[in-house]
Amino acid sequence: MLLGIFRSVSASMSQASYTVKHSRDAGPIGRILARFGARHYIAITGISLIAAALLLPERDEPLQAAPLPATIEQALNEHERIDFDLLLPPSEHVAEVMAMPWQQVKISNGDSMAVAFKRAGLSAQDLHAVMQNDIAAPVLRKVMPGRHVEFQTDEEGRLSALRYPIDSLSTLFVEREGDSFRAQTLEKAVATRPQFASATIESSLFAAGQSAGLNDSVIMELAGIFGYDIDFALDLRVGDRFSVVYEERLVEGLPAGPGNILAAEFTNLGKTFRAVRYVDANGKASYYTPDGHSMRKAFLRMPVPFARVSSNFNLSRKHPILNRIRAHKGVDYAAPAGTPIYASGDGKISFVGTKGGYGRMVAIQHGGNFTTHYAHLSRYGKGISTGKRVSQGQVIGYVGSSGLATAPHLHYEFLVNGVHRNPRTVPLPQAEPVPAAEKDRFIAATAPVLATLDAHSRIMVADNQ
Numbered sequence: 001m002l003l004g005i006f007r008s009v010s011a012s013m014s015q016a017s018y019t020v021k022h023s024r025d026a027g028p029i030g031r032i033l034a035r036f037g038a039r040h041y042i043a044i045t046g047i048s049l050i051a052a053a054l055l056l057p058e059r060d061e062p063l064q065a066a067p068l069p070a071t072i073e074q075a076l077n078e079h080e081r082i083d084f085d086l087l088l089p090p091s092e093h094v095a096e097v098m099a100m101p102w103q104q105v106k107i108s109n110g111d112s113m114a115v116a117f118k119r120a121g122l123s124a125q126d127l128h129a130v131m132q133n134d135i136a137a138p139v140l141r142k143v144m145p146g147r148h149v150e151f152q153t154d155e156e157g158r159l160s161a162l163r164y165p166i167d168s169l170s171t172l173f174v175e176r177e178g179d180s181f182r183a184q185t186l187e188k189a190v191a192t193r194p195q196f197a198s199a200t201i202e203s204s205l206f207a208a209g210q211s212a213g214l215n216d217s218v219i220m221e222l223a224g225i226f227g228y229d230i231d232f233a234l235d236l237r238v239g240d241r242f243s244v245v246y247e248e249r250l251v252e253g254l255p256a257g258p259g260n261i262l263a264a265e266f267t268n269l270g271k272t273f274r275a276v277r278y279v280d281a282n283g284k285a286s287y288y289t290p291d292g293h294s295m296r297k298a299f300l301r302m303p304v305p306f307a308r309v310s311s312n313f314n315l316s317r318k319h320p321i322l323n324r325i326r327a328h329k330g331v332d333y334a335a336p337a338g339t340p341i342y343a344s345g346d347g348k349i350s351f352v353g354t355k356g357g358y359g360r361m362v363a364i365q366h367g368g369n370f371t372t373h374y375a376h377l378s379r380y381g382k383g384i385s386t387g388k389r390v391s392q393g394q395v396i397g398y399v400g401s402s403g404l405a406t407a408p409h410l411h412y413e414f415l416v417n418g419v420h421r422n423p424r425t426v427p428l429p430q431a432e433p434v435p436a437a438e439k440d441r442f443i444a445a446t447a448p449v450l451a452t453l454d455a456h457s458r459i460m461v462a463d464n465q
C-alpha cells in the first residue's frame with residue numbers, strides 16, 4: 001500500500017507538470033483519490049509523500065520509481081490518467097466545472113457510448129440528446145478501448161457534463177444546456193524546444209532521417225522545403241547530407257511529436273542550400289534563404305511526393321501503347337494509385353473531366369502565361385471544379401491509370417504561352433522574397449536559429465573528417 005502511494009507520488013514529483021495514476025498500485029486510497037479532481041489528488045498525495053518519507057527507513061529494499069511513459073501518446077495509450085489541469089479552459093465557468101468531481105467509466109473492447117452510459121446509470125434520453133450534438137457525436141461514436149469517459153450528474157441524476165480525451169492534446173467537453181447539450185474541444189498548452197539532427201545519405205532520405213531520429217513528417221517537410229532546388233526523385237546521391245533544427249513539442253513535460261522545422265541545410269551533389277523559417281508581419285510563415293529570397297518558386301518542380309520519373313519529356317518518342325512516334329509533351333511520374341497530386345502553383349482550374357487518352361484530367365491556368373495539365377487521374381480532389389481557385393500544394397486529384405496508360409502514373413505538362421515545355425528543366429519564376437520593409441525584422445528574427453544551425457553543422461562536419 002505504502003509502496004503504491006509512493007510510486008504514484010514519485011511519478012508526479014519527478015515530472016512536476018505531469019501526474020499519473022498507476023491504478024495497479026494505487027489500492028483503495030488510490031481508488032478513492034481517483035474520484036476527486038486532479039487538484040485534490042496532487043494535494044492529498046503531497047501529504048502522503050511526507051508520510052511515506054517518514055516511514056522509509058524501516059524498509060530494506062530500495063524503492064524504485066515507476067517508469068514514466070516516454071511520450072504523451074504512450075501515456076494515453078497505456079491508459080494512464082491524463083492531467084486535465086493542463087487544458088486551457090476557454091472560460092472561468094468551464095474551469096470550475098472541470099475541477100469538480102467526475103465519475104469515471106473505462107471503455108472496454110467493443111463498448112459503445114450506450115454501454116458506458118448504462119454503466120454510469122445514465123438515461124438513454126441523455127445519450128440521445130448528447131448524440132444530437134455535431135461536435136460530440138463523431139468523437140463519441142468511435143471511442144477507444146482503454147480510455148475513460150467521465151461524467152457529472154445533477155441532483156436528479158441527469159447528465160450535466162461529460163468529458164473524453166480525444167488525443168494527447170485535446171479533450172471533448174460536453175455540458176447540459178436546458179434539454180440539449182453543447183460541446184467544445186479543450187486544448188492543452190503546447191511548449192516547444194529546439195532539437196537538432198543531421199545525417200548523411202547512404203541509401204535513402206527516409207533511412208537517413210530515421211537513423212538521425214527524425215519522424216517521417218519532418219523528413220517530408222524537409223523534402224518539401226528543398227524540393228524546389230533538389231529533385232528528390234532523381235538527383236539524390238550517396239554522400240549527400242543534411243542538418244536540421246526543428247521544434248519538439250512538449251505537453252505536460254512529455255514529448256508530443258515534432259513541430260515546425262526552424263532552419264535546415266541540405267548538401268546535394270556538392271552544392272549546399274540553406275533555409276530558415278520566418279513568420280512575416282502578417283503572420284504568414286514561409287521558408288527563405290538566409291538572405292531573404294523565397295525557398296519557394298511560383299511552381300513545384302514535381303507535383304507528386306516521392307515519385308519516380310518513368311518517361312521524360314521527348315518530342316520524338318515512340319508511344320508504348322500506340323507503338324509509333326508520338327511526341328511525349330510532358331513527364332510521367334510513376335507512383336502508386338491513389339498518391340495525391342498537388343497543384344504545382346497558385347491558379348484557377350480551367351478544365352476538369354475526361355479527355356481521350358488523357359483519361360481523367362485537370363488543367364490549371366496560372367496568371368496569363370502559364371498552364372499545367374495533370375492526366376490519368378484515378379479521381380479528382382475534393383471540391384475541384386472548373387473556375388475554382390487553388391493554391392500551390394493543394395490536392396487536386398490522385399494518381400491513377402485512366403485513359404491510355406499501362407500502369408498508374410501522373411502525366412504532367414507545363415505550358416508557357418501555349419507551348420509545351422519540359423517540366424523538369426523549364427526555368428521557374430521565383431516566389432516573392434521578404435519585403436524590403438521587413439528586411440531588418442527578418443534578420444533579427446532568423447539570426448539566432450541560423451547561428452544554432454551553423455554551430456551544430458560545424459561539429460558534424462568535424463566529426464565526419
Ligand SMILES: [Zn+2]
Pocket residue numbers: 311328330331332410411412
Ligand atoms: Zn505521359
